[in-house]
Amino acid sequence: MEAVSSRTKIQEVSDRVDTNASVLESYLHTLRAVAGRMGLRDDVRLVLERPQRAVQVSLPLEMDDGTVQIFEGFRVQHNSVRGVLKGGMRFHPCVDKQEIEALAALMTLKTALINLPFGGAKGGVAVDPTKLSDRELQRLTRLFVQRLGDVIGPFTDVPAPDVNTNERIMAWAVDEYHRIHAACHHPEASFTGKPLAMYGSEGRAEATGKGGFIVLKEYLERHGKKLNEVTVAVQGFGNVGSQFALCAAEAGMRVVILSDEGGGVMNISGHDVKRLIESQKQDGHLEKNVCYPRFGVTEAGEGERGCVPVSNSELLSADVDVLVLAAIENQITEHNADAVRAHVVLELANGPTTLMADEILTRRGIPVIPDILANSGGVAVSYFEWTQNIQKQHWTADEVNDRLGNIMRDALHAVYDRAQKENVTLREAGYRIALSRLEEAMVLRGVVPPK
Numbered sequence: 001m002e003a004v005s006s007r008t009k010i011q012e013v014s015d016r017v018d019t020n021a022s023v024l025e026s027y028l029h030t031l032r033a034v035a036g037r038m039g040l041r042d043d044v045r046l047v048l049e050r051p052q053r054a055v056q057v058s059l060p061l062e063m064d065d066g067t068v069q070i071f072e073g074f075r076v077q078h079n080s081v082r083g084v085l086k087g088g089m090r091f092h093p094c095v096d097k098q099e100i101e102a103l104a105a106l107m108t109l110k111t112a113l114i115n116l117p118f119g120g121a122k123g124g125v126a127v128d129p130t131k132l133s134d135r136e137l138q139r140l141t142r143l144f145v146q147r148l149g150d151v152i153g154p155f156t157d158v159p160a161p162d163v164n165t166n167e168r169i170m171a172w173a174v175d176e177y178h179r180i181h182a183a184c185h186h187p188e189a190s191f192t193g194k195p196l197a198m199y200g201s202e203g204r205a206e207a208t209g210k211g212g213f214i215v216l217k218e219y220l221e222r223h224g225k226k227l228n229e230v231t232v233a234v235q236g237f238g239n240v241g242s243q244f245a246l247c248a249a250e251a252g253m254r255v256v257i258l259s260d261e262g263g264g265v266m267n268i269s270g271h272d273v274k275r276l277i278e279s280q281k282q283d284g285h286l287e288k289n290v291c292y293p294r295f296g297v298t299e300a301g302e303g304e305r306g307c308v309p310v311s312n313s314e315l316l317s318a319d320v321d322v323l324v325l326a327a328i329e330n331q332i333t334e335h336n337a338d339a340v341r342a343h344v345v346l347e348l349a350n351g352p353t354t355l356m357a358d359e360i361l362t363r364r365g366i367p368v369i370p371d372i373l374a375n376s377g378g379v380a381v382s383y384f385e386w387t388q389n390i391q392k393q394h395w396t397a398d399e400v401n402d403r404l405g406n407i408m409r410d411a412l413h414a415v416y417d418r419a420q421k422e423n424v425t426l427r428e429a430g431y432r433i434a435l436s437r438l439e440e441a442m443v444l445r446g447v448v449p450p451k
């Protein structure tokens with residue numbers, strides 16, 4: 001069993017290495033196609049095809065046993081024409097420059113789409129954090145911050161959590177930033193996604209999943225759907241997927257499939273998401289925990305009542321109303337897009353649908369609520385956190401959630417209306433809104449000459 005699962009993991013990793021380039025290619029292709037159709041200026045498109053700065057650092061980490069291992073780190077600053085650079089940092093073995101470049105570009109679009117005064121950036125270290133001790137993880141985080149030096153800062157570039165990074169890592173990062181820049185007036189604003197006790201914001205941990213839920217709810221309501229008649233399958237049960245699923249279940253949707261990298265679980269009556277979040281914290285992976293909860297039990301049906309294991313391909317082709325992608329990139333590809341049976345796809349992960357898959361889904365009439373809209377709740381609340389830090393304020397959870405709701409609702413309706421008006425997909429409408437704002441800012445700042 002052990003050998004099989006580790007082989008599967010190695011296979012997944014090598015598949016992703018092969019396809020990392022495609023997230024960047026998807027961005028470039030979509031940018032060029034949309035720019036052509038909407039009449040974006042060529043000079044603006046050319047600026048947006050490249051990051052304004054890409055930094056690669058080498059991190060010699062002293063391991064607990066006294067040996068030294070070298071890890072590669074990246075920070076890509078795509079575009080700051082609309083404000084301070086903003087974007088997550090991830091720790092994952094598949095991190096490479098192309099992937100980070102693509103994700104940084106998506107941040108530029110996302111912040112422009114929801115009209116935040118931010119630009120787009122992304123960072124990461126190519127490392128499997130599960131293989132590091134806590135002390136090694138802390139040393140690696142501090143080393144990364146040291147190496148980035150003045151490249152980041154409260155008024156230049158503000159990182160946040162992403163895959164495999166969390167509020168504890170942000171706390172170490174802020175502490176290191178403050179140690180290096182002792183004279184900085186706003187060291188707490190150098191990172192967002194911090195713990196509440198270290199100037200974090202109410203509602204930040206839930207923000208991406210909750211924001212995605214608000215977008216979906218508004219979308220379904222525009223289609224006259226009653227939430228309690230909607231079934232959902234969610235790929236990924238980490239920070240984003242679990243918070244989305246919780247909101248969906250609390251609103252009366254039937255969350256019938258949940259999955260993480262250990263496998264998926266179906267419960268046709270709808271999962272008790274709140275309880276699963278609690279039990280996952282204690283017992284690890286979903287499938288093992290929910291379907292085989294007792295030692296030695298190896299057959300489905302003996303676990304939680306009504307729960308059966310499902311494979312990733314069964315999840316992606318499930319007969320549900322909404323398929324939610326909340327794990328990693330490149331999950332719906334040209335190889336499985338024809339099998340998707342959901343009526344709507346919600347992209348909470350960045351780049352989970354490849355370019356060809358997107359075309360297939362469009363041809364088949366399956367709308368995709370795109371990542372730059374659906375997962376922008378995280379950066380919205382990061383913006384609130386940064387604003388509170390700069391103003392030395394603390395907003396209540398209600399204040400944060402009200403503002404988040406307003407931003408997400410406005411963004412969904414703007415994208416939806418533009419898509420209807422110009423007869424384009426939701427992704428194209430989102431790109432058009434963001435690109436128009438970026439073009440206007442570039443002209444006003446003189447990055448490109450006036451027409």
Ligand code: NAD
Nearest residue numbers: 163164208236237238239240260261326327349350375378
């Ligand atoms: P996370 O590390 O907390 O969770 C990722 C989840 O995906 C885990 O449950 C993991 O087991 C699962 N997973 C990984 N590979 C899988 C696979 N092949 N099949 C099924 N499940 C798999 O990460 P997160 O913060 O929840 O981020 C998820 C996605 O959302 C990423 O693409 C990230 O870039 C994006 N995102 C996150 C935020 C944020 O605020 N955290 C904001 C915007 C976008």
